[in-house]
Amino acid sequence: MHHITWTALVLSVTLSMSSGGKVLVFPADGSHWVNMKVIIEELHSRGHNITVVRPSDSWYIKEESPHYTSITIPSAGGFDEEFFGSFVKRLLQIRKEQKFWSRMMFELELIRQFSEMHRQMCEMLTIMFQDEALMKSLTDAKFDVVLTDPGMGNGVFLARRLGLPLVFNVRWTVHGEAHYAIAPSPLSYVPYPRTELTDKMTFSQRLQNVLAWTVGSIQWPMMVSSHYTAFCKRFFGPDVDYFSLFQDADIWLMRNDFTFDFPRPTMPNVVYMSGFQCKPAKPLPADLEEFVQSSGEHGVIVMSLGTLFGELPSDTTENIAAAFAQLPQKVIWRHEGAKPSTLGNNTLLVGWMPQNDLLGHPKTKVFVAHGGTNGVQEAIYHGVPIVGLPLILDQPDNLFKMEARGTAKVVDFCTLDRAVFKEALEEVLYEPSYKENMQRLSRIHHDQPMKPLDRAVFWIEFVMRNGGAPHLRTQSFRMSWIAYYSIDVILTLLMALLLILLIMFLAIKKCLSVLFKKKVKSE
The missing domain is CATH 3.40.50.2000 (Glycogen Phosphorylase B;)
Incomplete structure (x- = not known):
């Protein structure tokens, strides 16, 4: 049944083509959809055709809309309203009791729940990738770009499968805060999320920051690695590291800026659009x-x-x-x-x-x-x-x-x-x-030269016009940590220095030996 729906949807997109481009959107549900919808409506108002992929149990993402055509996948993957309702009540109860073990068990349950959400995402993608009619219709539709929220992996893998440029509407990836995926993040002045530290840290705070980063670097991949690694191995081969597909995105439309955040290093393909969803107030009812x-x-x-x-x-x-x-x-x-x-x-x-x-x-x-x-x-x-x-x-x-x-x-x-x-x-x-x-x-x-929403849409259209933005993408993530931090270069230079010092020592020792022998003979 759904094969017919997908074919009809793609045909309707093809028939409704205007002078605008074609954008395939794979959003995340909940509050993330609230801000993605703002970009979709703006792209639609500028003449672009939008197709949104959604799971059948989606909470916020509606199947019918005047701004986009939807492709509904018969799969779990949306946010569970009932789960979040009971979840917050339980959290508040644990916080009031202030029992360490209760909090630890809750954190483990949180990891398990988010891991399950990512597992469902992989199941949804598997259904899509195995549906030859759907994948052919998506290929034949000739989309210009995939726009996705990398808090979930779906859009990243779909863009790779279709060979399309990739734009992120991003604050978080599946591994945590987005800057840590592509930009240098010195822990001496870049506070790790949830540490509640500023960019001015004492020694003990820097120690706390490093420990938090260490725990986060283990915890975040723990929720997703097994699911996405198995999925990548199945559909892209054993040599593809799933997270490198995230790092290879063309443009990162970042939902924060340095009015909101503390100053930190960034990258050429990171575009800040904090407050893009905000508008002048309209009259109240x-x-x-x-x-x-x-x-x-x-x-x-x-x-x-x-x-x-x-x-x-x-x-x-x-x-x-x-x-x-x-x-x-x-x-x-x-x-x-x-x-x-x-x-x-x-x-x-x-x-x-x-x-x-x-x-x-x-x-x-x-x-x-x-x-x-x-x-x-x-x-x-x-x-x-x-x-x-x-x-x-x-x-x-x-x-x-x-x-x-x-x-x-x-x-x-x-x-x-x-x-x-x-x-x-x-x-x-x-x-x-x-x-x-x-x-x-x-x-x-x-006080900025361009509205954040206009800036976001400009860069989406830039990617559509130019078939991507490879000239802005850093290749640092393809380097080993030894090469990235120049450990090999430093060790080579140290060895060269030691060799020079050894040669100098031996030369001086030889000269002193010759001088000593001459002195003995003359006496």
């Missing part, structure tokens, strides 16, 4: 605008914990609601689950909110956020300071960077109660430096 205006001079607090984690444990929501109720500000809270009994008249619960438009409203004073990249960048774009409630993954690290710049106050879920939360809110509301520092970051972000 009438009922929401009326609620916002009713806040008067006190203004509004906006709270959202992102796409993956909507419902918190009841005791946590009770404390948050109670703290909000004690403030003169109005609150708009994206909330799922039971209504807290401590909810005040000043707080509006919503299932969905126009977050970008609310953050851009002049009456918005504070953004209560979990620290996902998208939300933090929207806060920077609109100059709104943050009260952070980090949950998992990169969220603590993102919020730490904001706290280090004086633009956020972070609250630990382990110690969160109504008094602690209220104190954090009041600090950010009434200490002017938070707003001033965030508005300074916002001015820096806006």
Whole structure:
């Protein structure tokens, strides 16, 4: 049945060809899809034909869209909404108990779950690669480029199989933070993710950074190596290292920049597009605008914990609601689950909110956020300071960077109660430096010659026009670590130096011996 669907889809793409190019997109689900969709819509508006490959159990990626044609693979591979819901509740419970072994077991479970997700990705690709009709239709469609998120491996392997140029919409690869895959990353001043360190480290912090990098270098491949190595061996031969296919991508559209991150070495094919999903605020719906205006001079607090984690444990929501109720500000809270009994008249619960438009409203004073990249960048774009409630993954690290710049106050879920939360809110509301520092970051972000989304689309189109960007790709990853760090050269020079010193020593010894003999004879 699905053979017919795929053939029809590819035919529809072929028939709808315009003067634009043809882009094959293999996205990751969840919040990663939220920002990939922005690029897809922009490419579509510029006349390009987009085809999106998605698993049949996809959570966020819809089969029908006016902006793209979809190819649905009858396979698991999407994000599991129920899993993430129970996952965050369990994590918060473990963090509150503060038991070391419980946390260790949870970390191992996390590794197992992500490993399973990558295994499903390989199964999905296997289904595709074994379907000769599908692969022929993809080849015949003559796509110009593959656009993918390398947090999953699917798009990388599909680009290799089809022999197409490869562009990343990237913050993370299957091995961790993207810079570590291709750019020099000196651990003396480049903090490893989740260490919550800055680029100014003491000796003990540098030691901590090296240890964290060592653990991460073992942990990340542990989740993916067995699956992708077996897949590569089966379809590309034993000599292909799966991660070298990631490192060989033409362009890395990086979802951060040095307004958000600390300065560090980079590469010619890394293009920074931090905040590309942000837009000027549009007018709010009438009922929401009326609620916002009713806040008067006190203004509004906006709270959202992102796409993956909507419902918190009841005791946590009770404390948050109670703290909000004690403030003169109005609150708009994206909330799922039971209504807290401590909810005040000043707080509006919503299932969905126009977050970008609310953050851009002049009456918005504070953004209560979990620290996902998208939300933090929207806060920077609109100059709104943050009260952070980090949950998992990169969220603590993102919020730490904001706290280090004086633009956020972070609250630990382990110690969160109504008094602690209220104190954090009041600090950010009434200490002017938070707003001033965030508005300074916002001015820096806006002060650039080209909008980030335009820059991203330019480089995608550049790759389409030129059939790739090999002149920008470093070949350092093809070198052994001995050659990369010039260990062989250093050892050769040291040996040459030792040889010269030995020759000099022997020459001096010989001269002294001759002189000594002459002296003895003359006496």
